[in-house]
Amino acid sequence: MDDRIKAMEEKAETIAQYLKDQIFVRIFSHNDGDGLTSAAIMSAALKRLHIPCHVTNLPKLEADILALHEDSFYEDTPLLFCDMGSAQWDVLKEYPNPVIILDHHQFKERPETPYFLNPEDVGLSGATMICGAGLCWMVAEKMDPANIDLASLALVGIESDRQLMISANELILEKAKNAGIIDIRKGLRIGDGLLSDIFMYTLEPYLDITGNPELIEEFLSGLGLSGKRAEDLTSDEMKTLTDAVSRKLTEKGCIEGLEACVGETYLLNNCLVRNICDLSGIINSCGNFKEYGLAVSLCLNDPSALEDALSYYRQGREILIRSIAESVPLLKDGGCINFVIGNDMYNAGETASVIVRYVNPEKPVICLNVSDGFIKVSGRGTRRQIRQGLNLSVAFKEAAEAVGGRGGGHNIASGGSLPAGTEDDFLKIVNEIIGKQMAGGGADDGPEKQAADAWILPAW
Ligand SMILES: [Mn+2]
Structure with missing residues (x-):
């Protein structure tokens, strides 16, 4: 194993042992897809040890924003910052409470806490190699090996931050595969459901038929895939679809779009929303609508969160597709x-x-x-x-x-x-x-x- 990953694992072990000794933890996490999955992983890991926690998702970490929450910082309560905090030590050091930072953003002043886990601190890239959710999962797994199942949420964080499956991320993927908590579908990286719906609202890939029901129908029937659902496609049908989309993108020179939308789709066997493209899209939409609690509940497999979360997803996608369609001619x-x-x-x-x-x-x-x-x-x-x-x-x-x-x-x-x-x-x-x-x-x-x-x- 890469020595830098080993160094992070050792730090994760120290943090895990420290967290296990607590009676209450105050968590702050970023409000994007990675931050929301980070919050879900840490609250699940603590809950399983019967350690209560209080979670707040924030758009950014600033002194005046944090000050609004000070009345929940009891004496000696550890403050746990996920997917944020590395660059804000000047703010955090003002508090007497122990501070734990699980973050992948760059920093100038290194936080002076023994509980600081950041890939940039060991020379790995926080942009591509591990994200907030990956770091939280690393700690969660050290808290209890049974938390291996939370690796599916780490993968959702990786997907949301559009990271690469390299280095520490690849290791998480391997462990998730070996534990049987994910399956892999190859081809076009799209959500589940009717293909006609998917091409109405998908941004990856965004095609010349996106959002136009007649053109979508013409495209699908030309391929013999009219009325089909993504999850029911045979591997030949998936290949036909992937080839047709690839041709469209290659003709326009959209090579990086092609790289982003063709490959492996992870199917999360232990999540309420099984397709990772769907789950990360839903979580991100909930975040855009500031429905952070709903997003975390869905990550924790609360069935009562599903309907509302899906409706935010549909609303968000409709607005975005319309906005992009209006912008392109301009x-x-x-x-x-x-x-x-x-x-x-x-x-x-x-x-x-x-x-x-x-x-x-x-x-x-x-x-x-x-x-x-x-x-x-x-x-x-x-x-x-x-x-x-x-x-x-x-x-x-x-x-x-x-x-x-x-x-x-x-x-x-x-x-x-x-x-x-x-x-x-x-x-x-x-x-x-x-x-x-x-x-x-x-x-x-x-x-x-x-x-x-x-x-x-x-x-x-
Ligand atoms: Mn992040």
Whole structure:
């Protein structure tokens, strides 16, 4: 085993032993799919040991937000932060309580707690190799080997954060496979249900038929798959479908979209929603609607959570598909970038992601969302563009600051906010910077660094 993973396992063991001795734990976790599954894993592991806990999911960890919850920090109550906390030691150190951090985000000041588990701390990539839920599961498994079943939730966290099945993640997958808690379906990575419904509401893959019932029917009947359900397809039928989708994507040069939507779909034998694409989609939608308790309940297999959670999923998908369908015709060529200017877009980041993966992968895509008197910008690129020199984080920071706003993030995915009326200036500056970046040909950071940088998505 990789020595770095071994180092994390040892740290996980220390944290597990510490948690087992507690009488109450106060948990804070991020409010995205990874954070919600993290919260579910830790609360399940504690509950099985009859240790009560109190869970709160937060969009971000800041001093004033945490202060709102101070009255639940009893003397000596350990504060457990999942999928967040590494970069906020300045806030956390103000509390006298013991602090446990299970997080994969980067940090500048290393938290001074013996209970700090973060892949970046041992030299592994927190962007691609293990996420919050994976770290929580590592600790849970040390608390009790019977918690192996919670590995399915760790896989949902990996899926939600769009990480790669490498390094520590691959190890989780192997253990889940060996324990028989998952099965694997090969081909198109889609949820279960009628294919006609799936192509109505699926963003991975987003095709030229998505959202259009007549075109979907024509496509499916042309393949002899009309009226079929994804989970009932024979392997030949799945191959026919996968080939047809691959052809559509290859024709448009959407190679990274193709990589994302073809491969292995994990079927979680011990979860109420068995297909991992469905479960991660549902959990993320609940998060978008701020229904955190509902999401955690569903992760913990509470059947009463299912109906409401599914309805948030359908609502969220309908809004998103409509918003993307409205944005695509507004896509404009801005020189070295493509851009969309919209009003009150539902999710500009997701829209930019879908466009650059599935509609026009030639240039980085920037969505400008004019709303409430200011402009939110989201940019997304591809790994190929990163290799050509693209760094959206640098471009967004410089261009946003030049017009009096702020911006930044990751090389492949960035965001920011701008004062009203500055969109033309911002686009002009960002286009110039990106033009120079991509003319330079790009630095060779080596495959591990590139993979590491290319996949994490920022919170805006
Ligand atoms: Mn995460």
